[in-house]
Amino acid sequence: xxxxxxxxxxxLVLLVIQEFVLxxxxxxxxxxxxxxxxxxxxxxxxxxxxxxxxxxxxVGAVMDIFTGTxxxxxxxIVFMAMFRRGVVKLTIPxxxxxxxxVPFSYKIGVGVFFRYVVTxxxxxxxxxxxxxxxxxxxxxxxxxxxxxxxxxxxxxIFILQLPLRERKDKSKLY
Amino acid sequence: MVRxxxxxxRIAPLLLFVAIELVALSIFFSHNAxxxxxxxxxxxxxxxxxxxxxxxxKNYFSLKEQNELLLIENAKMRAEIERxxxxxxxxxxxxxxxxxxxxxxxxxxxxxVNNTYSRRNNYITISGGTxxxxxxxxxLFNSAGxxxxxxxxxxxxxxxxxxxxxxxxxTSGKVKGEGNPGSINWDGLDYRRVTMDExxxxxxxxxxxxxxxxEFSNIFPPNxxxxxxxxxxxxxxxxxxxxxxxxxxxxxxxxxxxxxxKGQNQRTELENRVNN
Numbered sequence: 479x480x481x482x483x484x485x486x487x488x489x490l491v492l493l494v495i496q497e498f499v500l501x502x503x504x505x506x507x508x509x510x511x512x513x514x515x516x517x518x519x520x521x522x523x524x525x526x527x528x529x530x531x532x533x534x535x536x537v538g539a540v541m542d543i544f545t546g547t548x549x550x551x552x553x554x555i556v557f558m559a560m561f562r563r564g565v566v567k568l569t570i571p572x573x574x575x576x577x578x579x580v581p582f583s584y585k586i587g588v589g590v591f592f593r594y595v596v597t598x599x600x601x602x603x604x605x606x607x608x609x610x611x612x613x614x615x616x617x618x619x620x621x622x623x624x625x626x627x628x629x630x631x632x633x634x635i636f637i638l639q640l641p642l643r644e645r646k647d648k649s650k651l652y
Numbered sequence: 653m654v655r656x657x658x659x660x661x662r663i664a665p666l667l668l669f670v671a672i673e674l675v676a677l678s679i680f681f682s683h684n685a686x687x688x689x690x691x692x693x694x695x696x697x698x699x700x701x702x703x704x705x706x707x708x709x710k711n712y713f714s715l716k717e718q719n720e721l722l723l724i725e726n727a728k729m730r731a732e733i734e735r736x737x738x739x740x741x742x743x744x745x746x747x748x749x750x751x752x753x754x755x756x757x758x759x760x761x762x763x764x765v766n767n768t769y770s771r772r773n774n775y776i777t778i779s780g781g782t783x784x785x786x787x788x789x790x791x792l793f794n795s796a797g798x799x800x801x802x803x804x805x806x807x808x809x810x811x812x813x814x815x816x817x818x819x820x821x822x823t824s825g826k827v828k829g830e831g832n833p834g835s836i837n838w839d840g841l842d843y844r845r846v847t848m849d850e851x852x853x854x855x856x857x858x859x860x861x862x863x864x865x866x867e868f869s870n871i872f873p874p875n876x877x878x879x880x881x882x883x884x885x886x887x888x889x890x891x892x893x894x895x896x897x898x899x900x901x902x903x904x905x906x907x908x909x910x911x912x913x914k915g916q917n918q919r920t921e922l923e924n925r926v927n928n
Contacts, residue, residue: 527665535672548683549676556676560669609680612690 489517489537492638497544500634510627512602514541514551516635518559519598523570524578527563534559554606558598565601569594580644583636595635599628723761723907730909731759734873758912760785762792764905765809772840774814776800776905781808789871789920790910797877797899798823798865799908816843816902823869825878825896828862830855836863836878836896843902846879851892857884863896870919873911 492514500511517537521530538552545551566575574586583591603624611620660667681688762784766777780786782805790802792812800814800821813820818840824833825848834851848863861881865872879896886892 528668531665531668531672538676549679550684552676553673553680556669556672560665609687612687 485517485521485533488520489514489540492516493540493544496541501545508623508626509630510606510623511631511634512551512599512606512627513631513634513638515555515558515599515602515631516638518555518562519595519635520580520582520639521562522578522580523566523575525562527560530559530562531556550606550609553609554602557605558602561601562598565594565597569597582639582642582644585644588636591636592632596628596632599631599635600624603628603631720761720763720907723909727759727761727909731911734759758785758790760790760910762786762810762908762910764908767814767902767905769814769816769843769902773819774816774902775803776812776814776908778802778810778812778908778910779808780910781805781810783807786810786910787912789916790912791869791872791876792908792910793872793876794900794905794908796901797879798872799900799902799905801871802910814902815846815898815900823872824866825863826866827855827857827881828864828875828877830857833866833868834892834894844897845882846896846898847893848881848896849891849893851894853886853888853890853892855892857881857892857894859883863894870913870916870923873913 496511496513500513503509503511514537518530518534521533534555535552538549538555541547541551541555542549566581570581570586570590574590579585581591581594586594607620607623607627681691760780762778762780764776765779766775768774768776776792776799778786778792786802786805788802788805788810791798792800792802798815800812800817802810802812803820804811815821815836816838818838821836821838823836825836826833832852832855834848834855836846836848838846851857859881863878863881865874865876865878867874877899879898881894882897883895884892885894
């Protein structure tokens with residue numbers, strides 16, 4: 479329960495950042511920073527798919543309400559959450575995964591962290607921008623938006639998680 | 653039951669994912685006009701294609717039915733042509749007191765349900781009996797040529813004497829455009845050939861000529877194709893004999909026309925009286 483509250487508090491912080499700071503960032507309509515995906519990305523490595531999906535639904539629904547995107551964020555973040563375990567297996571070495579815990583960069587290594595986060599961000603961005611554009615015209619532009627936004631969000635998440643540290647009692651993380 | 657529960661447990665994340673996504677997608681498309689329009693266009697493209705394929709498949713499977721309808725229509729038109737040509741013939745030949753018996757009384761379409769061609773005396777079973785208006789002595793032919801005539805009828809089926817019946821099939825034939833008839837029969841050997849004998853020696857007959865039915869038959873309408881002359885045996889000085897390749901493929905009979913001739917009963921009755 480405590481962990482749930484911690485994550486929920488973290489989500490509220492991200493919501494405020496997204497709504498009041500990142501929401502106004504716009505670089506030639508190419509850059510969209512979606513910091514709220516950090517909640518799903520930073521879930522403990524042993525988190526199963528169903529809790530991930532429920533978290534994603536909560537985050538997506540709240541973000542959709544605040545940003546007026548009518549389920550677009552929910553669709554994208556739930557999609558990302560569905561494939562999280564697969565991405566973890568693919569991008570993070572098995573010994574780190576079996577150790578469990580929250581995937582901070584200081585724990586899993588910066589390189590592995592970037593590989594994991596950028597894959598997750600791309601999964602989110604593919605669904606988000608594809609549904610937003612809903613067209614194969616200007617596919618290059620859509621791909622550029624996916625690339626730029628995923629790279630920038632990965633960097634943002636890296637920066638945001640730098641001051642955070644895992645609590646010692648790992649068993650209570652989730 | 654346990655296995656089912658285990659299976660459901662295993663796919664629970666997928667089911668939850670699909671459920672959430674379906675709800676979210678329905679909300680998304682119902683609140684975004686642009687995306688909805690795009691989605692409708694895409695779905696119309698696919699459903700249109702699927703409908704097209706389904707329609708093609710449906711048409712393909714209904715070809716048999718359409719074929720039957722066409723054959724019935726064709727039969728009606730044949731009967732109508734005969735009727736009109738008969739009227740025109742009468743009006744043109746005002747000196748002719750008795751009109752030619754060339755017009756059909758009736759023309760039916762029947763389906764072959766059984767056909768033998770490897771025996772010495774072969775028969776054709778057709779779907780269509782007295783209930784459908786098929787009666788004995790009706791001529792059977794398809795678009796290629798004659799194949800036989802109806803012998804026995806039940807309510808829904810009839811048995812016909814095949815042209816490949818050595819014992820019971822006899823009719824008259826002539827070279828198309830010529831006047832001298834010969835007798836068509838089957839020697840019981842090759843299902844692709846019949847024999848035309850008793851042809852007068854002065855008849856102009858050559859390999860490649862088309863043999864058709866004559867006006868003398870009480871079963872077959874005149875000028876229905878029978879076959880093509882394959883060889884002519886004129887070694888005897890009085891009568892010629894010819895081998896005829898049948899035009900109708902007797903091994904692949906499917907739908908046939910069954911026709912009866914006008915005045916057929918009267919003629920049969922009279923001829924039987926003389927013979928008796």
